[in-house]
Amino acid sequence: MTEKGSAPAARAVLQQCLQARLQVKPAEDHAEAQFVQIDRGTVIYICFFKGATDDILPKMASTLLNLRLCESDSGKMVSVLELPGSLLIVPQATLGGKAKGRAMQYHNNVGKEDGLRLYSAFVSLCEKELTAVSAEVTVKHGTYGNRQVLKLDTNGPYTHVMEF
Amino acid sequence: MTEKGSAPAARAVLQQCLQARLQVKPAEDHAEAQFVQIDRGTVIYICFFKGATDDILPKMASTLLNLRLCESDSGKMVSVLELPGSLLIVPQATLGGKAKGRAMQYHNNVGKEDGLRLYSAFVSLCEKELTAVSAEVTVKHGTYGNRQVLKLDTNGPYTHVMEF
Numbered sequence: 001m002t003e004k005g006s007a008p009a010a011r012a013v014l015q016q017c018l019q020a021r022l023q024v025k026p027a028e029d030h031a032e033a034q035f036v037q038i039d040r041g042t043v044i045y046i047c048f049f050k051g052a053t054d055d056i057l058p059k060m061a062s063t064l065l066n067l068r069l070c071e072s073d074s075g076k077m078v079s080v081l082e083l084p085g086s087l088l089i090v091p092q093a094t095l096g097g098k099a100k101g102r103a104m105q106y107h108n109n110v111g112k113e114d115g116l117r118l119y120s121a122f123v124s125l126c127e128k129e130l131t132a133v134s135a136e137v138t139v140k141h142g143t144y145g146n147r148q149v150l151k152l153d154t155n156g157p158y159t160h161v162m163e164f
Numbered sequence: 165m166t167e168k169g170s171a172p173a174a175r176a177v178l179q180q181c182l183q184a185r186l187q188v189k190p191a192e193d194h195a196e197a198q199f200v201q202i203d204r205g206t207v208i209y210i211c212f213f214k215g216a217t218d219d220i221l222p223k224m225a226s227t228l229l230n231l232r233l234c235e236s237d238s239g240k241m242v243s244v245l246e247l248p249g250s251l252l253i254v255p256q257a258t259l260g261g262k263a264k265g266r267a268m269q270y271h272n273n274v275g276k277e278d279g280l281r282l283y284s285a286f287v288s289l290c291e292k293e294l295t296a297v298s299a300e301v302t303v304k305h306g307t308y309g310n311r312q313v314l315k316l317d318t319n320g321p322y323t324h325v326m327e328f
Contacts, residue, residue, distance in 0.1 A: 013177060013323055045323050066266050079266065094322050102230050102243065104324065152316040158258050159177055159209050160268065161325055 007108070008163035009052040010060060010118075011095045013045040015157040016070055020088045022142050023149035033149075036140035041085030042070065043152065044126075047095035048110040048118045057118065060164045061125040069160060084134040087126055089141040090148050091119050116144045171272070172327035173216035174224060174282075175259045177209040179321040180234055184252045186306050187313035197313075200304035205249030206234065207316065208290075211259035212274040212282045221282065224328045225289040233324060248298040251290055253305040254312050255283050280308045 020043050025034035044064060068077040070085055080087060093115070097104035110118065127139045142148050184207050189198035208228060232241040234249055244251060257279070261268035274282065291303045306312050 011325065013325065045321075063263065067263055067268065068266050069268065077267075090321075092321075092323050094324050097324050099227065099231055099326065102232050103241075104231065104233065147320045150316070150318045150321050152314070152318075154314045154316075156311045157209075157254075157256075157314050159256050160258050160261050161175065161177065162263065 007051075008049060009056050010046065010048045010164045012047075012060070012064060012162045012164075013092070013095060014064065014069060014160045014162065015043045015045075015152065015154065017041060017043050017088070017152055017154050017157070019153045021151040022088055022090060022140065024143045024146070026147070026149075036088070036142075038086035038088045038138060038140050041083070041087055041137065042080045043088045043090060043150075045090045045092035045095060046119065046122065047092050048115050049096060049108045050110055052110050052114070052118055054118065054121055056164050057122050057125055061122060061129060063164070064162065065126060065129050067160075067162075069158060071155075071158075081129065081133050084130070084137045086137045087130060087139045089123050089126060089139065090150065091115075091142050091144045092148065112145065119144050171215070172213060173220050174210065174212045174328045176211075176224070176228060176326045176328075177256070177259060178228065178233060178324045178326065179207045179209075179316065179318065181205060181207055181252070181316055181318050181321070183317040185315040186252055186254060186304065188307045188310070190311070200252070200306075202250035202252045202302060202304050205247070205251055205301065206244045207252045207254060207314075209254045209256035209259060210283065210286065211256050212279050213260060213272045214274055216274050216278070216282055218282065218285055220328050221286050221289055225286060225293060227328070228326065229290060229293050231324075231326075233322060235319075235322075245293065245297050248294070248301045250301045251294060251303045253287050253290060253303065254314065255279075255306050255308045256312065276309065283308050
């Protein structure tokens with residue numbers, strides 16, 4: 001979590017997975033739902049707050065991809081780049097929620113247009129970093145603004161919260 | 165998240181599920197691994213920090229179980245008690261992680277003995293609240309200190325972070 005005392009610009013939750021599948025297009029009348037899937041790697045749930053700018057994205061991507069959060073076959077903790085593992089990036093506006101009474105409010109979340117731009121740029125940065133490392137791993141991501149229908153299989157999610 | 169400025173005593177991550185399965189006993193030589201499972205409801209990942217006391221537990225349990233984080237069949241947001249949905253409570257010490265360079269440190273986490281006591285008491289409180297509401301729902305929980313091998317199926321995890 002951020003130590004700065006100032007309000008964070010972004011919040012991420014990370015979970016390790018053996019396999020994860022995410023809906024990117026809901027079913028329609030004559031079309032089945034579409035999904036993306038990764039095997040071993042990391043699921044990054046991400047939410048941007050008001051005031052977030054593109055400046056924070058390189059540090060965010062670099063930090064999240066280089067933190068030693070993955071267990072290698074030998075039991076050593078390594079980064080998702082070192083594993084190498086795949087990434088599933090899930091837009092998750094609910095991470096910006098604050099309780100007011102029994103309801104959750106999302107007043108600090110970035111607006112839709114900025115959010116989509118930041119999210120897309122973050123995905124691109126992660127793709128660049130990961131594909132530079134290995135051709136066997138992949139970056140998949142959800143559709144911004146959609147319901148994130150997710151199926152997750154883990155050997156321990158090892159859930160972490162990071163703020164930027 | 166906590167607004168108080170003081171360090172939190174506990175952190176929880178909540179995800180909604182259609183079904184969730186958690187290992188509670190790893191496989192051994194002559195025994196298969198044991199699992200618990202819930203259907204529709206909420207997965208609560210929980211971590212206690214140094215200085216956490218039993219005093220905070222009733223408010224924590226009451227807040228988490230009464231927040232309107234679940235989508236009813238009619239699309240209305242209701243609490244897990246109102247749904248009613250089941251609970252899977254996962255001890256998740258990794259939630260206390262702070263990055264130092266590329267490594268995560270967990271220096272603020274409560275000690276093992278206190279952690280187990282707080283975790284068990286929190287589970288009991290949740291059981292009490294939920295079983296008072298409906299006999300059709302259930303509280304399942306992981307084994308403190310074990311690897312939390314988890315399988316999650318969602319219609320949107322709707323991930324929230326709460327601090328106490």
